[in-house]
Amino acid sequence: MATGPDYSARRSRLTRSFKSAGVDALLVTGLANVRYLTGFTGDSTWLYLSKSATVLISDTRYETQIANECDIVDVDIRDARKPMKVAVSEIVKKAKPKRLGFEPAHVTFGQHADLSEEITAAELVPTGGLTERLREVKDKWELQQIRDAVHMAERGIAVVRSGLTLDQTEQEIRYILEAAMRSFGATGPGFEPIVGVGPTAALPHAHAGDLSVSESPILLIDWGAETKSGYRSDLTRVFVTGKPSKQMEKVYNTVQEAQQAAIAAIKPGVKCVDVDTIARNIIADAGFGKRFGHGLGHGFGLEIHESVRMSPLTDQVFEPGMVVTVEPGIYLPGKFGVRIEDDILVTRDGHEVLSSVPREFDDAIVEFLA
Amino acid sequence: MATGPDYSARRSRLTRSFKSAGVDALLVTGLANVRYLTGFTGDSTWLYLSKSATVLISDTRYETQIANECDIVDVDIRDARKPMKVAVSEIVKKAKPKRLGFEPAHVTFGQHADLSEEITAAELVPTGGLTERLREVKDKWELQQIRDAVHMAERGIAVVRSGLTLDQTEQEIRYILEAAMRSFGATGPGFEPIVGVGPTAALPHAHAGDLSVSESPILLIDWGAETKSGYRSDLTRVFVTGKPSKQMEKVYNTVQEAQQAAIAAIKPGVKCVDVDTIARNIIADAGFGKRFGHGLGHGFGLEIHESVRMSPLTDQVFEPGMVVTVEPGIYLPGKFGVRIEDDILVTRDGHEVLSSVPREFDDAIVEFLA
16 A cells, blocks of 8 residues: 655655755645645645745634644644735745745736735745646555546446436436445545537537437546545546447547557657647548547646646656546537547556546447337 | 526626726636626636627637527637637737736736737736626626525525434535535535534534534534526534533524624625624624634625625625625634524615524524434
């Protein structure tokens, strides 16, 4: 069994990156980054970190929770009378950093203006992605959490599939799936599950609605579980619930071919964009180039979308320990859509597919009594 | 029956505020603001708005959904090859605003840096709160949605209370509550419900965990429903599930007195801070001043926390049509906490309490067989 995370070691790795980033201290404001570095699961809480100081800045709502969840020695609890910017400024006055980094993706323009006004002794330096970079590569404990999240998701979809009827609606299926994943230990879905029949499946980010399974031969489910520790899984399968058209079969097989070719290319040293291109070209060659608009996949863990990204715009390279989705899709508006998504771990010499729900066209067919 | 929202009229009200804000156009990036102004329920989508142009900037994942949900004539769909900043810049080049407002609370420091780099012909002007200001006062249709959300929440808690047993855990109660609200038409909870037994109830923002009802005489539930239209309710009740201590009764009655006094003071023209002070003083006079650290309440609607806020720091004034929570609390770490929360509509000559779950101490007592 992997032991729990060593938050102190994570913080040490982060502070070792300060010198090359040109800062003496960092204000960590991204929720998932704060959780990764401290174990705290609430919100509205920032972390001031330097080689000599580690301070969680929170408010009275979280005083006891922080004591329960965190190994942090120094906690600054403010009440409703003290704004966050004042609490930060007081710490800066004591700790006296010259260059204080902040996370440009997790500080709004307005918050930065407030902080700039309040903090005059230190220079505020945008310092992006330091913690996200650490989070790209999962440690042994994190990988076990993600394997658990995949397991919960797979058991959940088995419950849905085994109980599927033609009169169930998208929403009903969503709730059955969520309840099943919880019964297997998930705290809930890893994100709002997408359950789409026919035309709804053609919307890559649809909300589950009132269409019933009988209204199209295509049922798309994009789902995942979240563990108690906050780690997620992210999968998509299409079920064929009626007589499919030739076009449906062609679209399905094209997506599946694109996905398998992309997965096969994943190993350390390979560029993310090159894997995206492999899938994109197969889909374009089949004549559906304009019907696959989104990126091929993304990292995930404490958040459902994390660095790295596979898209035409990324310049990242795979490393051992990264975990990504591979999820090409083809969407025919008003008709149907197909997306097939698996969770892939980059290993030292290649990759491991963490998810094992069958993905061949024949596997997707669900039989009902006539 | 109130008819559906007139998005075009909302946008007109917004553009009428541009002159005094000193901008020719506004880039709306807050998700709930975009939904309020267009009806679009997805994410990753911004609205460019001026007197002569209304453009939704989105990506291929949302092309069909926008066509289904929105009355917007002009939609700019980008694919994975085009970054958002480039799409915005292209629109600015065509529309030629001199001063382009943006929302400082909904644009990160990093996004602003990207936009500044790309957009050279227009000046980017931080223009905060224009849409939030409109959203503070709910129209007739919105009030009906909120009344529906309160109704769904109240029916949900009745299911929980009527089925309560001493061996149910916090998590089990949470799931029963969510399922019940869905059966009454909610798309889900309006936020992650807080279900806390004893010491968990002392954490104002706890996650529902594994404590069972039998472990303390105090059970706190903070919950709400979300309607299909995206509107929420937000209530809190404490149930007494065993023999309470004298201290529990005193704390309960203090919170209830503070809440009732605060609610009684709500009417148009009254300052939010003054209502906060009324509750805070009653709690302090009873000797629990340090045990009530958070603000007294907040507006809600499409988001669970909206303007206005009742706290020691606010300078807002009540107007007819505002809807707020009133939710004082007293938290004794390691022991228990009590919070009582209702949803209040500011009317022309006073207020209306939208929620009707009983709130007297005697009402809170749940009887079990010995």
